[in-house]
Amino acid sequence: MRRAALSAGQLYQALAALLRQTMLGEGPPRKLDHLRWLVAPDLLSFGYALRTTLSSLIALGIALWWELGSPQWAALTVWMVAQGTRGKSIAKARWHMFGMVVGTICAVVLVACMPQAPLLYVLSLALGIGAFCFIGTLLPGPAAMTNYRIHGMRASGFTYA
Known part of the structure; x- marks a missing residue:
């Protein structure tokens, strides 16, 4: 060893x-x-960390103010979509939001289709998550945007579950 x-x-x-x-x-x-x-981080890295930390604290504060059920997810979402530049962060956030909407719609359809079939429900849930991840790898586009599309489809699977 x-x-x-x-x-x-x-x-x-x-x-x-x-x-x-x-x-x-x-x-x-x-x-x-x-x-x-x-x-001793460089100034650019320190600025990125500070900007992301402040953004996540603001998101957490808003979630607490609105008395959401699980406010920690607001701060976690900020850290998930955080990128080195604002443009990249907005692009990734767009795909994250798209993934959440698709996952929510698919989850509602899944629950409506199988209210009394727990085994079939769990199997469909697993297949759906796998399908979202697989579809994410097939989405075409520039290399920089492909990462965001994959993230969006993973967010679909996470929301779907």
Whole structure:
């Protein structure tokens, strides 16, 4: 059996050394340079994290204000559709919304068709989720948009369930 690259103690020592050297202004040692993002992220990454965190807190606040049954899903949705730029986030959110609408419609049809057949219901549910994921892989389009379409179809399957 192979050993893990770093044990918990070694990781703690490495992070402590990295933090100590960063606080002193010396920068990370060469062998710990790949952990620099953890202690000293660049400005772009920090801005993205801050913008996404504030957006998710606003969404959570609105969900709590409206007294929704499960307000945590509002914040989670923000994190699911968050991308590096606003345009990409809007494109992914559009496909996420499309997937939720399709999943809701299909779920209502499924429940209406099988009110007294639990085994058939569970089988249809599993086949439906598999079909949504399969259809997501078949959707054509540019490479950047294909990811969002796949995400939309996964959202359909999640909502369907």
